[in-house]
Amino acid sequence: MALMDRAAFIQGLPKAELHLHVEGSLEPAMMLDLAGRNGVELPYADIAEARAAYEFSNLQDFLDLYYAGTRVLCASSDFLALADACFRRVGADNVTHLECFVDPQAHLSRGVRFHDLMQGLKEAVRQAAGRGLEVSLILCFLRHLSEREAFRMLEDAAPYHGDFIGVGLDSSELGHPPSKFRHVFAAARELGFRLTAHAGEEGPAEYVWEALDVLGVERIDHGNRALEDDALVARLRRDQVPLTLCPLSNLKLRVVPDLRAHPLKRMLDLGLLVTVNSDDPAYFGGYVNDNFACVAQALDLGETELAAIAANSFKAAFQATGGPADPLPALGRPAAP
Helix, strand or coil: CCHHHHHHHHCCCCCEEEEEEEECCCHHHHHHHHHHHHHHCCCCCCCCHHHHHHCCCCCHHCCCCCHHHHHHCHHHHHHHHHHHHHHHHHHHHCCEEEEEEECHHHHHCCCHHHHHHHEEEEEEEEHHHHHCCEEEEEEEEECCCCHHHHHHHHHCCCCHHHEEEEEEEEEECCCCCCHHHHHHHHHHCCCEEEEEEECCCCCHHHHHHHHHHCCCCCCECCHHHHHHHHHHHHHHHHHHHCCEHHHHHHHHHHCCHHHHHHCCHHHHHHCCCCCEEECHHHHCCCHHHHHHHHHHHHHHHCHHHHHHHHHHHHHCCCCCCCCCCCCHHHCCCCCCC
């Protein structure tokens, strides 16, 4: 498929995005602007210097910069500006449904009030709905912190439980297995939250097993290393557990040396329910269409495979989306007989 034809086809596909961290959409220009407005010192003189810092050798390098960036988010207007810019950019890629991760612990620890965080986010969600983008929020626990701190955050969030569709688990994976959070995930399940967790990005396949069997998650974020365990692959295929893959994130964090080595096509061929997402688009070089385009070129994916991935995103969504089960007919193309 010619590159221009592929780009047009990808743009035309209706999609759901299921793995995007709102804090990871903080572009350098906004970071510097908010830093100046809020009196936060950053080690960058200009946008070029900030961009130059967006080079990572591993997940922890990225997280160090990511948490430094969150310091500029202080007032409800900051969270509104961040989320509104993110949701507008997401919608431009023909995404009709977004399930967006939020990291309250990164803000509460700096003295930000939960009220201010949520006031900004909820207004951005409301405005996005007016433009045709349905946004659901997922409350994330930071896995480098303790389970006790996760419980405290879940309690602090109580007035806003109805504003979140699920809970997730993110941040530093190595040394922080999913089982560390078994009790707080059980509590979240009792409260009616949908469950997902980052697993198998840098951590081993065993972390994916733990996320499924100890935490009871319905969806795995990343999951690349699941392919190292044939029994796990069989489980994921049998139960059609969604995997929210993030190709450009994997490349930028050196989870894969080259997109031609990305496991997405092999996972498709094995019958796994895979989706393509952007993770932290400001830091990793692209929103969802960029991820589709880059991995499609690297793995020579055709229209049928790309449409299947887009259809998977609606199947994997926690929130009923009303999205097409098969995006091909929605583009005016003939359905398969």
